Amino acid sequence: MQTRKISVGRRELFCQPGESVLEALLREQVEIAYGCRQGSCQSCIARSLDGAPPVAAQAGLKDVLRHQNHFLTCLCYPERDMAIGIGSPEQRFCHATVTGKQLLNAETLLLTLRTDEALDYYAGQFVNLKRGDGLQRSYSIANNRVHARNLTLHIRRLAGGRFSAWAHDELKVGDSLEVSDPQGLCYYLPSGQPRNLLLIGTGSGLAPLAGIVSEALHHGHAGEIHLYHGSREMDGLYWIDELRGLAAQHANFHYTPCVSRGDAPDGVAGGRANDVAMKQLPDLKGWRVYLCGHPDMVQQSKRQAFLNGAKFDDIYADAFHVASSTLD
């Protein structure tokens, strides 16, 4: 055992033999939240910026957090010098060019970008788009990881939405945008386990879910994959034929479009997507659940999925918070 150097932002401090990173940080009066000091409460979480942390320091963390080198400082006895981050990291942007614009339905735009550098993203993550004057909005990546320099995003026109109106009406093929590093923990990691997946999305919440489905099928996911896409009315849905086609090609992929208002045509379920899904799949024990879209739907579905037997750690959610009433 020897003394290890810990870099936190611009500070450097030393972790003594037998001392946890948390103890060293507190001794040096670095601000960090902490609670139990025994790996239970997970308050003192940090991220290793220069490679994997000790495995023992990741005990009990959700797989996507482990995957991104998060660890608990109270359980971390460094085996080497470490650079770590506490709290949210600074955002990094890279330059991108618009390579395509296509309407998916009356209100949703499929925007394709090519980034100058390959982005290291996972299907289901999101990026922040920034235009020249600095206005930024978050959009989920709708394609799989194979296309590292191409991103497709679904941009829904929101009433009074400054960015979405601009993207729909003014942004042209060949224009430039800044794209942030991919973010978010609602994504698919191939595990090799034949686990069943349930994905529920409303509106443009289909974007990350379509990326996850594509990624899972690309990896030959062995479990069943059930996708429910909901909107109030038929004109809020999109990619119906494409997803039906995908279901015809893959025996383990099942797709159910849902409308919550009025009569549902043949092949479309009537009711809210989460209610339809939970009724059809009453036993979610051992399933992984992905939820994207309206915050109320996400919140309600988390509870429903949990009560139907899904474990908390197996529920991945991305609530689309917007200052607008048009998202459903």
Added chain:
Amino acid sequence: MSETTATLYEQLGGEAAVNAAVDIFYRKVLSDHRINRFFDNTDMDKQAAKQKAFLTMAFGGPNNYSGADMRQAHAHLVKKLGLDDSHFDAVVENLATTLQELHVPQALIQQVAAIAETTRNDVLGR
């Protein structure tokens, strides 16, 4: 460590036991019509973390609960939704049945219930 000096938390199985119990316990609480209305407007993730912290404490494990925190966290439930002894009893009952399902010996369940009991007056704001 010999068996006689093992703490309650160690006898129950520590953090692994908390993890095994938390999903079962919270599922019971949310399905219990006597008390689930108290959890209607809560953020599930934050709530799950709180349930885990509560179980860790009730299992005799490391915790930072103070009586004042408990009081403050439940004050609006007492005031607006009428949280009372019957609801507290229901939570303790769910805790006990959770442990029974996990085949925890009755003597240990009684110790857990006794620790939970120490929070009653703070939770109910008395």
